[in-house]
Structure formats: structure tokens, C-alpha cells
Amino acid sequence: MVVSSPIRKIIHVDMDAFFASVEQRDNPELRGKPVAVGGSRARGVVAAASYEARKYGVHSALASKIAAQRCPHLIFVKARFDVYSAVSRQIREIFHSYTDLVEPLSLDEAYLDVTENKIGMPSATIIAQEIRKKIFEETGLTASAGVSYNKFLAKIASDMNKPNGFTLITPDKAEELVAGLVIEKFHGIGKVTAAKMQSLGILTGADLRERSEEELVRNFGKVGRYYYRIARAQDEREVQPHRIRKSIGSERTFDVDLTEEQDMLDRLQHLAEEVAQDMSRLQASAKTVTVKIKYFDFTLNTRSKTYLGEFTSADAIYTIARDLLRAPQLPAYPVRLLGISVSSLTYQHDKLREGYQLTLEL
Incomplete structure (x- = not known):
């Protein structure tokens, strides 16, 4: 059976x-x-x-x-x-009072799987409305929510009645709704892909559904399989409470172009501290640092370095970023933006599971 x-x-x-x-x-x-x-x-x-x-x-x-x-x-x-992060933590505490299956996408949005939940409430609609009410009571801010039977549809639903809105997409209405969506409204289809689809005569969900999986893979690569499924309101992706980020970064555009080395180093120090704070929050260590430099004329340059050992501290990130900024020479033109990102990440919960210990702190 x-x-x-x-x-x-x-x-x-x-x-x-x-x-x-x-x-x-x-x-x-x-x-x-x-x-x-x-x-x-x-x-x-x-x-x-x-x-x-x-x-x-x-x-x-x-x-x-x-x-x-x-x-x-x-x-x-x-x-x-710092304020936005603090408010985001308040909101996530509300989410976790209902379920541990919370997948943050950014500071201001998340997926929750409430199929089984901490309060034993069978109605996802009631939970969503309670969450919106609690967010407003505790933060003074409004939130929009969408409810459905998969992530793609829940995301579509939350966008339908913003701001301060709620939408439910039930299984019996899903395919009809998706068929009527213009292709630009599909979560996961960006502007470039939407333009390509339009050039192929794919203007709506109904048009997308008419195309075979083979044709979509031929035109869009492996992601064509995802497009084939969402055109049919199908999405098997699970809510991932420990979704792994591949990089952590911070950048700033300056009101006045930077020309002096010390000004650039001061900005790098601040960026390194922000990145280190995020790494600490996520319990992550890194092996690679990338410095992003955008000049006054919008020319972009990136410089990276990877180490065998791992690092977590702001001082380590700043030291590496400083050396990258200076190598092979200081930026020769006025700088309008600086950024630091770290990658080749390892997370503490993975190390504990594997019996692995951090061996290097620069």
C-alpha cells in the first residue's frame, strides 16, 4: 500500500x-x-x-x-x-515560535514550513495572520504573507497584495493562476531571462507550459527543468533551515570619491568588521577574501586571495583586504565604491558534526 x-x-x-x-x-x-x-x-x-x-x-x-x-x-x-539586523532577529524569533523550519532569504523575508508546527494549528492561514499581527505588535512594522503548498507559489502569493497583504493559493486554483501570470512575475525568472523568453514568444505562464522540457533545457540549460515544473505549479524544494551561504560580504558607495590611501584603509577596516560580525552570527570561517573596487568612471576591478588555513576575525580579513588593495599597486584612479566579501566558507555546525577543529586564526 x-x-x-x-x-x-x-x-x-x-x-x-x-x-x-x-x-x-x-x-x-x-x-x-x-x-x-x-x-x-x-x-x-x-x-x-x-x-x-x-x-x-x-x-x-x-x-x-x-x-x-x-x-x-x-x-x-x-x-x-545594525538596526535592521536587530529588527530582523526580533522577527525571526516570532517565526521560530511556530516552527523550526525557517529559511531566511535575507533580513526581510523567509519561508516557513508549518505542515507540522509548535502550536498544533492545522491552518497555515491562521498562523500566517497571527505572525503578521505579532510582527506589527512587536516592531510596529507591516508584513505581507503568502500561503500555498510549495515555495514558488507561496512567494508568488506574498507579492500579490503588498503592502500589508495576505494571499492564499489553494491547489485547485494554482495552475489557473500560474497560467495567467506574465512571465516577468515568475519568481526565479530575472529580467534577462524574461527578455529571452519574450523573444521566443513566451509571454505568460500558459505560453511557458506549452513548451516541452527538452526545448526549455535546450534554450536555458539545466534551469529549464525548473521552468518546466513551475509552469505546472510544481516545486519540490524543501524549506531549508540551514541553507548554506556561499559568500558573505559588505560594500559601500561613497559620497565623495576616495583618492587617499588612508581613507580607503579606514573604509576597508569598517567593511571588514561588518563581514566579521556576519561570520560570527553564522558561525562561519573562510579561506578566501575578495576586494571589489569601483572607480569614478564605473570601471570595476576585483582582487582575491585564498589561504590554506581558515580565518574569522576582522583583523585577519582587514589585513588580507589591505594587501589586496595595495597589490599590485594602490588604485590609480579615484574610487567610488569598495567592497569586501569572504568565501570558501565552513560552518561550525558542520565541523562539530565531523569532529573537525579550527586550526588557524590569522
Whole structure:
């Protein structure tokens, strides 16, 4: 006798304009006004935009100059990642009060599998609504949530009624809903892939479903198999509470181009400390450091070095980054952005499981 597994109950929670909403919460003068976090009126890149700013076409990753042109009364505020991280931890504690199967995607969104949960509640809808209510009560911020039987659909659902919204996609409605989606709305299909699909006549989920798996693999590689499945509202990916990050990094765009070595080193020190804090939080060590340098003319240069031993401290990361910045010579042109990332990561829980001990700390 074959026993079918129960339909999974997946929630995707996405905070509404998270960074900007935190700034509006903490500064009443910003409420109801168009706000951009990061960058400045003169230069830089927008990290996040309030919904008031989005009405003018301002969004994350948009050049600040363009954002200011689109919305002349846009208010720029400096990012406070330590505050955002603290609020994110509050929110994750709420998630974990319902289930340990929590997969964070970033500071402001996560998947939860509540098929079996800590409160014995059979309704994922009720859990999602309780979570949204608790988030607002404890942080003063709103969240949107989507519920369905797989991750792809839960993510689609959470985007459908933002901000402060909720959507449920049931099995009997899923295929019809996916068929009607324009291809740009598919989670996992970016702008470049969407443009290629459109050039092939794939404009909607219904168009995508008409293509064979072989054709999709031929045109898009292995990921074509994923496209074939999601066109049919299928997604077997599990919620992974210990999803492994392949790299950890931090970068900054400066209001004024840097030309002096000490100014660059001071910025590198700060970046190294941010990266080390993230490594400590994730209980990770690394073997590779990469320094990213963007010049005044937007020319990009990266320099990397890999060690046999592992490192975790800010001092070690800074020392390596400093040497990379200087080799083969200091940047010859004014620098508008610096970044540090670490990779070749090992996580402490893996070492403990394998009886492995950290052997090198630079």
C-alpha cells in the first residue's frame, strides 16, 4: 500500500519596504513621505525605497541621481544595518515560535514550513495572520504573507497584495493562476531571462507550459527543468533551515570619491568588521577574501586571495583586504565604491558534526 505524503503548508513572509519602513517608524517626520535608504542626491545607489517613493519609479539598485530626478522631493537617509539586523532577529524569533523550519532569504523575508508546527494549528492561514499581527505588535512594522503548498507559489502569493497583504493559493486554483501570470512575475525568472523568453514568444505562464522540457533545457540549460515544473505549479524544494551561504560580504558607495590611501584603509577596516560580525552570527570561517573596487568612471576591478588555513576575525580579513588593495599597486584612479566579501566558507555546525577543529586564526 502506498501512503501519499501530506500536502505541505508553506508560508512566505516579506516585510514591506523594510529598511525604509524602519526609518519611517523611528523618525515620525519621514512618515507619509518618499524616502530612499542609501545613496545621496549627488551619488550612490538606493538600497531601499518607501512606497511613497515607489510611486515615482524609485526602487532599490537605482542610481541615486536618477532617483532624485524622478522624485525631486525624495528624502535620502543613511542605512543603519545594525538596526535592521536587530529588527530582523526580533522577527525571526516570532517565526521560530511556530516552527523550526525557517529559511531566511535575507533580513526581510523567509519561508516557513508549518505542515507540522509548535502550536498544533492545522491552518497555515491562521498562523500566517497571527505572525503578521505579532510582527506589527512587536516592531510596529507591516508584513505581507503568502500561503500555498510549495515555495514558488507561496512567494508568488506574498507579492500579490503588498503592502500589508495576505494571499492564499489553494491547489485547485494554482495552475489557473500560474497560467495567467506574465512571465516577468515568475519568481526565479530575472529580467534577462524574461527578455529571452519574450523573444521566443513566451509571454505568460500558459505560453511557458506549452513548451516541452527538452526545448526549455535546450534554450536555458539545466534551469529549464525548473521552468518546466513551475509552469505546472510544481516545486519540490524543501524549506531549508540551514541553507548554506556561499559568500558573505559588505560594500559601500561613497559620497565623495576616495583618492587617499588612508581613507580607503579606514573604509576597508569598517567593511571588514561588518563581514566579521556576519561570520560570527553564522558561525562561519573562510579561506578566501575578495576586494571589489569601483572607480569614478564605473570601471570595476576585483582582487582575491585564498589561504590554506581558515580565518574569522576582522583583523585577519582587514589585513588580507589591505594587501589586496595595495597589490599590485594602490588604485590609480579615484574610487567610488569598495567592497569586501569572504568565501570558501565552513560552518561550525558542520565541523562539530565531523569532529573537525579550527586550526588557524590569522
